[in-house]
Amino acid sequence: MKILGVDFHIEPASLQEALALQKALGRALKGQKIDLGGVSSEVIKKDAAGNIDIASVDLSGAGGIVSTIFNLLLGPVCSDEVEAAAMTCAKRCYVDSGAKEPVDIDFFEKHRDLYYPVMIEVIKVNCGPFIAGLVSSFGDLGAILAKSLKQK
Numbered sequence: 001m002k003i004l005g006v007d008f009h010i011e012p013a014s015l016q017e018a019l020a021l022q023k024a025l026g027r028a029l030k031g032q033k034i035d036l037g038g039v040s041s042e043v044i045k046k047d048a049a050g051n052i053d054i055a056s057v058d059l060s061g062a063g064g065i066v067s068t069i070f071n072l073l074l075g076p077v078c079s080d081e082v083e084a085a086a087m088t089c090a091k092r093c094y095v096d097s098g099a100k101e102p103v104d105i106d107f108f109e110k111h112r113d114l115y116y117p118v119m120i121e122v123i124k125v126n127c128g129p130f131i132a133g134l135v136s137s138f139g140d141l142g143a144i145l146a147k148s149l150k151q152k
Contacts, residue, residue, distance in 0.1 A: 003117045007096040008103065010118075010125050013089035018126040021085040025127060028079040086119050089126045093118075 001008050012018065076082045093103040101107060103122075108115045 001121065003121060004114060006111075006114065008118060008121070009094050009096045009100075010121050011092035013092055013126050017085070017088050018130070021082070021089050021123065022127045022130050024079065024081040024085040025076055025123070028076040028082050086122055090119065090122045093122060 001010055013021070087105065090103045095101040095103065095107070103118060108118075
C-alpha cells in the first residue's frame with residue numbers, strides 16, 4: 001500500500017492486540033458529543049462528476065457537525081492508550097523498500113509527516129473487520145440511519 005508515496009506493508013496484529021486497540025478507541029470516543037446540528041445533505045455539494053466540491057461547502061450553520069468532527073478526531077488523538085495500542089499493532093508493519101524497515105517510534109522520529117496517515121491505516125486494518133461485523137449484525141439498521149441522516 002502506498003501512503004504519501006512510500007510503500008508500506010500493513011499487517012494485522014494479533015487478535016488480542018487488535019481488540020485492545022478497538023477498546024482503547026471506544027474509550028476515547030465514548031461520551032464524545034455528537035451533534036449534527038440539523039445539517040442536511042445540502043451542506044455538502046458535489047460537482048458534475050459526483051466529487052465533493054470542497055470550495056462550495058457552507059458550514060456557517062453547521063457548528064454542530066464541525067465540533068463533532070473535532071471531538072471525534074481529538075478524542076483518539078489525545079489518548080495515550082490509543083497511541084500505545086496502535087503502536088503495538090504497528091509492530092508487524094514495515095516500509096516495503098526491500099530492507100523492511102519497521103514502522104516504529106524510530107521510523108516516525110524521521111518521518112513525522114507519515115505518522116497519522118500510517119496509523120490511520122493501522123487502525124483501519126485492525127479495527128475495520130470488527131466494526132464491519134458489528135454493523136452487519138444489525139441488518140438494515142445502518143441503512144436506515146444513513147437514510148435518516150440524509151433527510152435531516
